[in-house]
Amino acid sequence: MFKFRSLSMAAVCALLPLSFAALAQGDAPIRIGMPVGLSGANSVVAPSVVQSAQLAVEEINAAGGVLGRKLALEVADDASGAVGAQKAFDALIFQKKVDVLISMETSAARNAGLPIVARGKVPYIYTSFYEGRSCSPWMYVNAWVPEQQVPPIVDHFMRAKNAKTFFLVGSDYSFGRGMLEFTKKYAQGKGATIVGEEYLPMDGSDWTAVISKIRAAKPDALVTSTAGGAPNVTLTKQLRAAGINIPYGNLAVDEGTAKSMGANAQGIYISASYVTGIDSPANKKFLAAMTKKFGADLKTPNDLSVPEYEAVYAYKLAVEKAKGTDPEKVVKALGEVAVDGPRGRIAMTQQRHAPLTMYLAQVQADGSVKVIDSFKDVDAGTQCPAMK
């Protein structure tokens, strides 16, 4: 008797929330999961990325949301690495049950998260620049790949600085190695010689041995590709402390990190799809909105944070086109929509990647970035041939 009663009570209790859910579907927020490096190497940049996402969500909600539903942001710390990413992705996909993942992360974190994304069948917009050729039926990328970013720097060094020998330094993971492998092939293809190639673990901060090798090799130019954030700062600090002042192209530093490096960053060449100095109405509007929302707490918008803003809008357009949040329909729609953002018109139409306008710039003494040259709508090349 007691058992029957408690069983039926249990049944009623189980069904109740389901019925509520069915009723509330129209009002439930669309959850955007954001695994990002709040600690670890990326922690220097992560706050700016979170701010971009927050502004995008606020703007879209103020304009009525997406298909009448509000957006909600769920941020989780992936510790800038594989172990943290597994925890963050698991929590977001299976506990918080997010509808989409939109985030900037290290390649280590992304590679660890992709199998979980495939299991959870959630669309994933990766907003960080990276070494290219990472493909998943669920992922889109709206940031640059080496085919777009490396040529401006190498060409400039060889043409304007007469550099014939290059020394490459990177963090020892897929991004560091992938970027430098492309750089090596590209530079050698143009006739330059690589006189050294050194790597340190992602969280490594003692570049003493690497700097000794650079001194011994006497290269014409230095190209580095460390994890975004802390390694850039420690490497540059130690390079400058050791008196190394050859032309220095940093493939992985963003404007915000460069600013925090102070005087040490002066002279560094960067190649980016976004600089705060982009002279367009969309960028000015974006910067004004960011300044208004965050005031003195604003972290410099940069090449790692602006794609996040545009990705949230891309998701909005995709959901509207797919008339719902069904993952497979949204994934299909993401390849068909175009966002007009601070970086111009971004459409992820090239094998899940996007053609981008690239800017070659140099960091000035006051931390600002001066554009030397720009290249419109650079092709992303062959990234995921299996996904047309």
Place this chain on the structure above:
Amino acid sequence: MNLLLDVLTTSAILYIVSAGLLLIFGVMKIVNFAHGAFLTVGAYASLVSARLGLPPVAGFAMALLVGAVVGMAIEWLVVRPLYARPLDAILATWGLAIVLGQLITLAFGREVQFVPSPVDGTFAFAGGEYSAYRLLLVGAAVVLGTVLALLLTRTRIGLVTRAVIMNEQLARGLGIHAGLVRFFTFAAGAGIGSLAGALITPLSSVDPNMGVPWLVNAFMLVMVSGVSMASLLVATLVFGAAQVLLSTFVSPILGGLAIAVLAAVTLRIRPKGFARD
């Protein structure tokens, strides 16, 4: 020449980081696993001082002071009640390290932050140039070692401390207040550890977990040095050289392993390590 300077400066840094740990180990015969947390505390103290706009020397002084005060509190609250159970005391310091790390995270956030270097640029000499700050650290290590040596050999408190290091029961029997010695030693060891943290941050960065890799290396060096400051000097020179040579000629990753592996090998061959007695 640069290689030699790399070896000297790396050894100096290792010495500064390990000195505090050795002091505590020598007197109290426990390994203070919160040493990495003290490094972090000192680093954040210098961060606060930099944010307040104070000169770099103030940052070092603040680190020393804050470390000593925290050390005093910890000795009184955590270590002293566990005096009769040294193994439990060691475990307690490990737990303490976790607590300190989390407190720092709560207060300062998880992200990596930076302290500007007090001295920028290079020092030029006949053979070339070298990082001025690293050279300064060699000086700092020499000063630290000398001060500690003088304190231990030429002062009464040093004499008393050495008595407790040699044989605590006997020292007690002679009327020496071993409890006070332990108290001040822990405070000093913590203070020096914090100072070390403040000294190394201009070279890299500050984050709540920065002390952990240093703890491992310091622990290895202390195990190999026994209780003697002189043998710590030898150990840091030898192992520091090994780390630099391996990093430069083979790979930085193997170089990072050098100290741990060499310590294990040394203790296997000569269980007393570099100590003389």
